[in-house]
Amino acid sequence: MPQVVRSPKPYDVCIIGSGAGGGTAAKILTEGGLNVVMLEAGPPLNPEKDYKEHLWPYDLPHRGIGVGGKLRREINDEFTAPNGAWEIDGEPYTSAPGSRFRWFRSRIVGGRTNHWGRIALRFAPIDFKSRSTDGMGDDWPITYDELAPYYDKVESYIGVFGTKENIPSAPDGIFMPPPPARCTETVVKKACDKLNVLCIPSRMAIITKPLNGRAACHYCGQCDRGCLTASNFSSSQVMIPPAQATGRLTLIPNAMAREIVVGKDGKAHAVSYIDKTTRIEKRVNAKAFVVAASACESARLLLNSKSALFPDGLANSSGAVGRYLTDSVGTSGGGYFPQLEKMPPHNHDGVGGMHMYIPWWKFDRKNDFLRGYHIEMYGGRGMPGVGEFDGVCEEFEGYGLTLKHTCRSMYGTYIGLEGRGEMIPNPQSYCDIDPVTVDQWGIPVLRFHWQWSDNEIKMAKDMQETFRSIVEAAGGIYTTKASPDAPRPYGIADGGVIIHELGTARMGVNPKTSVLNKYCQAHDVRNLFVADAAPFVTNADKNPTLTIMALSWRTSDYLLDQAKKGNL
Ligand SMILES: Cc1cc2nc3c(=O)[nH]c(=O)nc-3n(C[C@H](O)[C@H](O)[C@H](O)COP(=O)(O)OP(=O)(O)OC[C@H]3O[C@@H](n4cnc5c(N)ncnc54)[C@H](O)[C@@H]3O)c2cc1C
Numbered sequence: 001m002p003q004v005v006r007s008p009k010p011y012d013v014c015i016i017g018s019g020a021g022g023g024t025a026a027k028i029l030t031e032g033g034l035n036v037v038m039l040e041a042g043p044p045l046n047p048e049k050d051y052k053e054h055l056w057p058y059d060l061p062h063r064g065i066g067v068g069g070k071l072r073r074e075i076n077d078e079f080t081a082p083n084g085a086w087e088i089d090g091e092p093y094t095s096a097p098g099s100r101f102r103w104f105r106s107r108i109v110g111g112r113t114n115h116w117g118r119i120a121l122r123f124a125p126i127d128f129k130s131r132s133t134d135g136m137g138d139d140w141p142i143t144y145d146e147l148a149p150y151y152d153k154v155e156s157y158i159g160v161f162g163t164k165e166n167i168p169s170a171p172d173g174i175f176m177p178p179p180p181a182r183c184t185e186t187v188v189k190k191a192c193d194k195l196n197v198l199c200i201p202s203r204m205a206i207i208t209k210p211l212n213g214r215a216a217c218h219y220c221g222q223c224d225r226g227c228l229t230a231s232n233f234s235s236s237q238v239m240i241p242p243a244q245a246t247g248r249l250t251l252i253p254n255a256m257a258r259e260i261v262v263g264k265d266g267k268a269h270a271v272s273y274i275d276k277t278t279r280i281e282k283r284v285n286a287k288a289f290v291v292a293a294s295a296c297e298s299a300r301l302l303l304n305s306k307s308a309l310f311p312d313g314l315a316n317s318s319g320a321v322g323r324y325l326t327d328s329v330g331t332s333g334g335g336y337f338p339q340l341e342k343m344p345p346h347n348h349d350g351v352g353g354m355h356m357y358i359p360w361w362k363f364d365r366k367n368d369f370l371r372g373y374h375i376e377m378y379g380g381r382g383m384p385g386v387g388e389f390d391g392v393c394e395e396f397e398g399y400g401l402t403l404k405h406t407c408r409s410m411y412g413t414y415i416g417l418e419g420r421g422e423m424i425p426n427p428q429s430y431c432d433i434d435p436v437t438v439d440q441w442g443i444p445v446l447r448f449h450w451q452w453s454d455n456e457i458k459m460a461k462d463m464q465e466t467f468r469s470i471v472e473a474a475g476g477i478y479t480t481k482a483s484p485d486a487p488r489p490y491g492i493a494d495g496g497v498i499i500h501e502l503g504t505a506r507m508g509v510n511p512k513t514s515v516l517n518k519y520c521q522a523h524d525v526r527n528l529f530v531a532d533a534a535p536f537v538t539n540a541d542k543n544p545t546l547t548i549m550a551l552s553w554r555t556s557d558y559l560l561d562q563a564k565k566g567n568l
């Protein structure tokens with residue numbers, strides 16, 4: 001049995017993971033006076049070296065698309081912020097027979113907040129009470145009003161642009177001024193107005209005015225590469241630095257947590273982790289633990305932390321760890337607007353993402369499906385990305401000057417629409433520990449089970465019909481062919497592909513059916529908290545990260561209070 005190296009220093013709190021949830025907890029807990037150790041499975045981030053915000057294709061070894069072009073059309077090409085990928089060498093996951101699930105993970109300080117799209121939407125009051133509304137799924141143990149002050153805190157601190165609209169399905173927040181709509185977005189907005197579909201300025205965690213020493217966005221449009229001026233939000237640039245400035249954060253990078261160790265008293269005492277640089281197993285002790293490794297990694301860690309007291313995994317007396325896994329319902333469509341051909345060149349610069357979006361607008365009527373969706377949009381004439389003209393070359397014959405002319409006249413005439421809808425948890429969608437496969441450190445890996453229900457398929461159908469009607473109302477030609485046939489009816493994305501996986505250690509009032517109480521504290525283990533998307537009870541149509549941060553801030557305030565009272 002190899003020796004485990006034990007850290008002599010006991011910390012107040014150990015946080016596992018440095019992404020949206022872990023970073024927020026680190027800031028609040030250290031500023032609140034606690035000594036915190038943070039274990040992060042990835043290396044440190046150096047934005048100056050690691051972010052490729054202003055590089056040209058010829059600056060990169062494969063012009064950005066990887067060896068043999070294998071990253072062409074992937075979301076993680078050589079330009080994008082580092083260490084985020086669908087597959088990580090030596091760290092596999094599996095899917096059960098008949099299940100299709102993809103898992104995008106980041107291994108770097110800041111986690112996937114280095115890669116995310118920065119769309120920052122609040123859940124609506126109804127999203128916390130959906131079972132009371134339609135009888136499906138469950139209600140959260142907290143209301144919108146209980147979380148709203150924390151949305152305020154997060155938005156004020158990180159900076160989110162948007163406009164106040166007073167739409168019930170998309171609550172307003174504390175916003176910076178948004179950038180103006182681009183040409184293609186104006187075309188879509190006009191079509192939406194004709195169809196009575198809401199279309200409003202988007203809400204993104206990008207600052208349009210200086211904030212806390214961060215410069216305002218300079219509209220280079222390259223947010224997915226990471227932002228050297230920290231004008232968009234990443235945990236690595238916005239949450240971790242103030243925590244470090246307190247002098248109370250010990251950040252241990254390349255530390256892969258393997259197991260949370262419990263004592264005879266039923267409390268968590270330590271975390272065993274693999275030091276990835278030496279492959280030696282080490283252990284840190286703390287009085288409380290905040291698991292924020294991302295929803296599925298957190299479930300994996302809890303399920304792998306078996307003991308005599310918790311034979312089915314830590315804090316899992318309910319059997320709910322890994323269950324209730326959901327992702328957003330996603331399908332995409334695209335259209336082409338002939339009226340934009342030969343448009344005189346003009347400036348479409350802006351943030352690295354949409355300036356307008358379509359919030360859920362059919363909340364006041366009966367639909368063919370329960371819950372709702374929003375629509376994101378992409379297009380216009382920003383800086384051409386890697387593989388931008390592949391589609392043109394596939395569609396039009398020619399080479400040389402003729403092809404160049406075609407590219408020029410077609411560029412900026414397409415618009416992409418992406419639906420993001422609510423999935424209701426079902427018993428067939430969950431993750432558990434694969435009985436056979438282990439990663440390169442011998443840690444058992446996750447196995448995903450996945451099934452969409454009819455409700456989600458109907459929602460994807462509605463999305464496709466809406467995309468078509470918007471494009472056609474705008475005088476465009478809808479080019480997507482999404483058939484109702486399996487395996488992906490109406491183009492519905494496989495589980496995990498929208499990268500909004502959550503619910504694997506959900507909150508609830510009943511310890512028999514939930515893992516955490518209303519403060520994201522484990523029902524079974526008083527000094528154990530979860531601070532990522534695992535506690536979510538519903539996967540509303542909103543992208544989850546703003547809510548992860550608001551919940552983590554609230555959990556951290558509660559933890560501080562408990563620490564002061566000596567209750568940990
Ligand atoms: C391309 C892309 C676009 C996205 N766009 C949006 C968007 O527009 N809006 C939105 O709301 N969300 C978006 N998301 C999702 C968003 O990134 C996540 O919801 C968010 O980052 C989750 O935060 P987290 O703290 O739960 O986990 P993460 O950010 O994934 O961080 C988890 C961290 O924990 C570490 N870790 C994992 N396991 C261990 C372990 N065993 N020991 C130690 N450390 C560990 C990881 O290395 C990682 O750094 C997007 C994601 C991607 C990839």
Ligand code: SF4
Binds near residue numbers: 053
């Ligand atoms: S568009 Fe703005 S926020 Fe995004 S990378 Fe460029 S400067 Fe940064």
